[in-house]
Amino acid sequence: MLKFDEVITSDKDGSIVLTDGYTSRANSIGKRSAAVTGGFESVSHSTGVFSISTALGDKSKAFADGDSAISAVSGEKSWSTTDGYYSISGNTGNISSSVSNGESSISANTGYRGEADCRGNDSVAITTGDNSVxxxxxxxxxxxALGINGSARAALGSFIILGEYDENHLINIKSFLVDGDKVKPDTYYSLKDGQLYGERW
Structure with missing residues (x-):
C-alpha cells in the first residue's frame, strides 16, 4: 500500500506511477506510461508518448506532454493540460482550467466557472458547466459552450456552438461561423433570446 506523501518516479517504457498521498507527486517519462495521484494539492506529470496523467485531488495539476496523451483531473481549482497531437485534456473541477495545445485535440471542462482552452488546429473545446468559457x-x-450563462470564442474560420436556457432547461442550441464580419474572432459570445451577444476580451 502506498504511503501518504510518497513519491514514485519512473522513466522506463510501459511504466506505471502511482501515489495517493496528500501534497504528493507522480512523474512518468516513459512511453505508454501512466502517472496517477489521488492526494490533495498533488501533481501528476507524464511526458511519454501514448501516456496518461491523472490527478484526483483538490488543487491538483495533471500534465501529459506526449503525443496521443490524456491528462485528467477531478479536483476543484485544478489544472489539466496536454501538449501532444491527438490528445485529450479533461477537467471536472469547479473554477478550473483544461488546456490542450496539440493539433486535432480535445479540451473539455464540466466544472462550474471552468475554462476549456484548445490552442491547436482542427481541435475542439467544450464546456458544460454554468458560467464557463x-x-x-x-x-x-x-x-x-453548453452550460447556463456559458460563452465561447474561436479563431477566424472556426465555429462556435452555444446553448440557451430557460431557468435550468436547455431550450436552444445554435452554431455560428466566425467569419470576421458578423462574428468576430476576438469576442466572447453567448446566446440570449435566440440572438448572439458578444463581448470583446
Missing amino acids: SIATGQHSVSI
Whole structure:
C-alpha cells in the first residue's frame, strides 16, 4: 500500500506511477506510461508518448506532454493540460482550467466557472458547466459552450456552438461561423433570446 506523501518516479517504457498521498507527486517519462495521484494539492506529470496523467485531488495539476496523451483531473481549482497531437485534456473541477495545445485535440471542462482552452488546429473545446468559457484559438476548430450563462470564442474560420436556457432547461442550441464580419474572432459570445451577444476580451 502506498504511503501518504510518497513519491514514485519512473522513466522506463510501459511504466506505471502511482501515489495517493496528500501534497504528493507522480512523474512518468516513459512511453505508454501512466502517472496517477489521488492526494490533495498533488501533481501528476507524464511526458511519454501514448501516456496518461491523472490527478484526483483538490488543487491538483495533471500534465501529459506526449503525443496521443490524456491528462485528467477531478479536483476543484485544478489544472489539466496536454501538449501532444491527438490528445485529450479533461477537467471536472469547479473554477478550473483544461488546456490542450496539440493539433486535432480535445479540451473539455464540466466544472462550474471552468475554462476549456484548445490552442491547436482542427481541435475542439467544450464546456458544460454554468458560467464557463470555451476557447478555440486554433484554425478550423470548434468552441462549444453548453452550460447556463456559458460563452465561447474561436479563431477566424472556426465555429462556435452555444446553448440557451430557460431557468435550468436547455431550450436552444445554435452554431455560428466566425467569419470576421458578423462574428468576430476576438469576442466572447453567448446566446440570449435566440440572438448572439458578444463581448470583446
